[in-house]
Amino acid sequence: MEEPDWHSPATIEEAVALKARLGDTATFLAGGTFTAILVANGLIRPHAFIHLARVPGLDRIEIGDDLRLGAMVTHRRVEGSSEIRQSSWASVANCFAQVASPRIRNQATVGGVLCDADYASDPPTLLVALGARVRLRSPSGEREVMLSDFIQGHYETALGADELLVDLVVPRPPRHVTYVKFRSRSSEDRPCVGVAVAAEVDGARRCQSLRVVVGAVSGRPQEFPRACAIALGDRITIEVATEIGHQYSELASTLSDMRGSAAYRKRLIAVLVRRSLETLAA
């Protein structure tokens, strides 16, 4: 067995050039919390790692009209950033704070959690509800992709073999944002179900827009705009919250794993979507 090559590019250009040259035989390495498990279990055997730690600019946090988080920003930094916490994006900090344990969050990165596309993750669910997009760079240029399109299924993304996710762009969220992480086992567990709600309400608490996303129950975050439509234009009542929860439960595809069966997840979605919307009804 050959030792994998280790590359530490000094610029984004160098990093994507390397990736373009090495293609699928190389793996970008950010915090390594996920990649290390895959390598240790023999699920991937990359010939080369392209370590991103020395690439300048990937660890930036910028707040303007959008929130921009560089691919190498750790979960812990998002969680602990007072700038983010005091901004309209506080929900993003709260969501990253719920991932695993401090030890993992010190290492795991924003780019990592999005590119891994592990279904049992927290941030993608909220970020899809917030209409976030990712900026991808390759030697031939740059493109932006909606996160909802970027994550395609179990461990599958729209990332090209020569592309690097450089940052995450989160538009200014509506007034009411919640993310509920439901754990069925330990407090450090991955989510059994995640429910994100992003809603705009007017002065009379009438619902102007509503996005509800359920995550961690199948290959990618799921959203059913038609089910949400019944909430628009009026105050959300307990009945409406219950009905949307019921519809999400019916429509969502769910899987079984160590954290719960597909049927259990269906029951939970009804409960957790309803509860999330009840806070709007209150």
Add this chain to the structure above:
Amino acid sequence: MTLDPRITGRFEYGQDQQVEGMLHARILRSPHAHAKVLSINTSEVPQHVVTLTRDDVADLEPLYGPMVKDQPIVARDRVLHVGDAVAAVAAGTPREAEEAIALIEVEYEEMPAVFDPVDATGDAAPLLHDGIEIPAELRPDGRNMCHRFRLQSGLGQDGFERADVVVEDTFAVAAAAHVAMEPHATLAYWEAGRLHVITGTQTPFNVRRDLAALFRLSEEMIRIVVAPMGGSFGAKTFMRLEPVAAALARKARRPVRAVLTRAEEFITINRHPARFHIRLGATRDGTFVAKSVDAWWNTGAYADCGPSVCTKGGYAAIGPYRIPNVNVDSRCVYTHLPPAGAFRGYAATQGVWASERMTDLMADRLGIDPLTLRLRNLLRNGDSFATGEVMHDARFADCLRKAAEAVDWGGGRKNKGLAVMLKGMQTPSRTGVALEINAGGHIVLRSATTDMGQRPETAQRNLAAEALGLSPDLVTVGSNDTDLVPFDTRTTSSRSTFMMSNAIREAANDLRRKIAQRFEVAPEDLVLSDEGAGVAGSPDLRRPLTDLTGLRGDGTFVTPGGLDPDTGQGIASSHWHQAAASAEVSVDPETGVTSITRLHTAVYAGSVVDRPGAELQNEGSTIFGIGTARFEGIVFEDGQVTNGNLSDYEIPSILDVPDFTYDLLEGGEHSHGLGEMAVPVVPAAIGNAVAAAGHPVRNLPITAESVLDASLVR
């Protein structure tokens, strides 16, 4: 200030042991639950890497095992579980060893496998072991069964005719992993025909005996040095890596170290999955009159100590109750799962779960408060347990009352649960210990008690110092080396403090006798202090301990006993481990998530020798119980562990541990072990609390989903 090397990282655990020229071992494991091994081809492995296959051990005893000789060092003609050892290598680096096993080609022919113990006893089930010899004291009774423990007292099953009310139900407990921080680790080397093994084990003398049998050597030709363990919890009892490391070292003529990976831990030794059907009969006023326990223990591919587990769990499921008519039928069955063995809470965890859930079901049926019902039936001094043993030093009721008070049982019992247990100690059992005066005038304690993180040396130094009337600073604990320490059965079943306290007292008396002989006085006239030894009333005769170098006192303590496997009568335990727990929970009725709002354990400790150590052990034991209660369970699919890592198999994190309280009840003449008393009662108390909240769960772990499934109101 000298920092504890455990804190600085300098402490040398089993996996840190090394000697010059050492090679690293890796084991090639079966991907199949049951298959014929048609051929093994090692020709692609580089010449300098040592390989070990069945041909290399053909001159040895073919099989080993602590109770039944049924396990080969590496597979002979068949593999019996996913992860069964097929071949092994030793190479210069762990990486090289890892790469080498990938070069071994094995041709298998898959065979049908069986994973359920009841199915395994069916006529059509594939037979795991053919032609093995089951020792005379065991009672195999059916296909794939290695032991059947039966107990009958009074009228047995016929006793139910005297009951006004009979309740019955079925309960199950999942397999669990020990998850010691340090994996199994062994270093073996041969020197002038003598085998030296430095290993993390709770059972050095069992390992010595069993290696001697396997390698056809006198026990004197084998030396076991116990490396301190980074946790064991029962996993490091009996032989694990010792045979393969010793066989590789023999072939390589070099020292070989073997260390398991985390994934290998899950397929090496686990806790027995068990299933119970229990019937309990009582009169209308709540007096128990009859109980039957029908139990099935899945011991996996090798018996290990399964027959003992099925015995101890069989009578633990009777509970600490006065029941005139009892019938126990407890079977230990081979299946194609990885082997199961000793696990903290040894068999009581499974038995107490079933028994104490059943006690609450009876309380429900009779409309009697579960505390009242238990107190009415608990064993008191002078009562006979179902084994015929007469109770003495019974503290069950004291423990239970303490537990009930801690959750304000009298203030209402909504969402609250109780549990109480009796657990046996390893019986019969023997412990030797020696106290030697060394050249520096220190007392060297020669004890085989192994250190797996519980730090037995503190308790044992205190005991020796007290018995001799010296300060603990003058007592040092010698190396744990079978060449140096007297025989001790093993460090298991929370026996060490009890057994050692008695043996150390003997050894101290013996040493005093020998010192008194030097002074030519009677032992009662001897005055022993940190300043030296002297004679009462004659201060000028005092001599420093350095003048007594070489004197040695020996002490032995033996507990006789044992149960008749056919009737269950005899001596199950020289003394009883006694404990109770109480819990209060809140259950989210829509998600099934349980929060523990109060948790208390009350453990009978006898006299406490090392207070901080005792407290830490009971706290750890409680947290173990929480893990078993809430989510620890190994999941198998076609014999394959599907959650063999610490992301999919979860243990409690610090945030999962609620504030909990406990009492260590003191009294009596003896020190009692308490290293595992909370493990069995905590899950049962939590289960009873969840049931009291409207979710009568029957299985461990109590997952959120199973709580919803058990809801009385949907």
